[in-house]
């Protein structure tokens with residue numbers, strides 16, 4: 091079977107430290123995969139290597155069977171990869187709508203000459219841009235604040251705007267770094283709903299997250315890292331009962347809480 095994405099034996103060394111040690115995993119189209127593990131396990135390094143911010147020391151990464159190993163971020167973005175960050179990366183002085191427009195323009199193929207001369211190709215791309223921006227605003231549920239400046243918006247809205255900006259590049263695969271960090275329980279539940287909506291729209295998702303309620307409730311499959319090594323992979327049901335994962339990350343209290351709930 092052909093996978094949307096595959097990482098083969100990815101190793102990343104920083105001087106003497108092995109941050110990723112022969113990690114392999116795959117993603118099928120429309121999946122939500124959780125990437126979890128204790129602090130320093132290698133999750134962010136894994137995202138950085140996939141998106142091309144860091145070159146792996148060895149290993150191979152494929153998107154739709156094309157080798158993207160070591161490609162710079164602007165090329166991996168062009169190939170259909172997008173990423174959201176732990177800290178929101180929005181233009182504070184632009185409105186919500188302008189933030190999304192800026193992200194969508196980056197993927198538009200219209201050159202500066204066409205833009206300045208307002209050629210027909212500029213005008214048709216302007217129409218498709220408006221549709222894309224409207225669709226994204228609806229998807230992230232921020233249409234009602236589209237003309238508000240990002241500065242001063244509630245934190246939960248800013249996180250959603252960060253996701254909207256990533257959607258501007260029309261990704262097939264979206265990597266989200268701690269999307270529920272700092273959210274209250276209502277906002278976390280809204281985030282999970284949004285992630286499912288994106289998946290239903292055809293976007294494959296990888297989530298790094300420490301909130302186990304979000305991970306266990308949302309993910310189809312989970313990969314667990316510890317000291318740079320993959321120590322487990324499986325459904326939430328399998329992962330929450332894996333003795334090695336409980337020992338290294340979830341802790342006994344999580345297992346007991348799960349058993350009590352069952």
Ligand SMILES: Nc1ncnc2c1ncn2[C@@H]1O[C@H](COP(=O)(O)OP(=O)(O)OP(=O)(O)O)[C@@H](O)[C@H]1O
Pocket residue numbers: 104107109127128129130131132133134135136
């Ligand atoms: N640029 C770097 N230079 C040197 N060491 C690094 C660098 N980036 C990460 N590391 C080290 O690699 C290891 C993995 O770090 P990484 O940030 O990937 O972990 P993580 O699982 O994302 O942790 P957290 O949950 O705290 O974000 C850590 O020991 C970290 O100190």
